[in-house]
Amino acid sequence: MIPYLVKGTIHVTPYMGDTYTTKDIRIVMADDETDARLKYEDFWNDKTDQYSIYYRVNCDVMETLL
Numbered sequence: 156m157i158p159y160l161v162k163g164t165i166h167v168t169p170y171m172g173d174t175y176t177t178k179d180i181r182i183v184m185a186d187d188e189t190d191a192r193l194k195y196e197d198f199w200n201d202k203t204d205q206y207s208i209y210y211r212v213n214c215d216v217m218e219t220l221l
Contacts, residue, residue: 156184159191163214165199170206188216 161183168174181198185191192214199210 156186158219159183159185159188160217160219161191161195161214162217163195163199163212166211166213168209168211170208182219183216188218191216 159182161181163179163181165177165179166174167177181195183191183194185194195214195216196212199212202208203210
């Protein structure tokens with residue numbers, strides 16, 4: 156596995172609330188860029204709760220320098 160730097164823009168929508176945007180940067184251990192993107196998106200999708208909060212993610216994946 157290779158460490159990938161993933162920079163994302165997270166659109167957060169609370170239940171019956173207004174959407175706001177936040178930035179996030181994480182290092183993701185993955186086999187390739189596609190795997191890193193999927194792991195990052197899954198991380199935020201798992202936080203989504205139907206009657207509490209919704210997360211939508213746009214991200215860029217970069218290979219980290221070792």
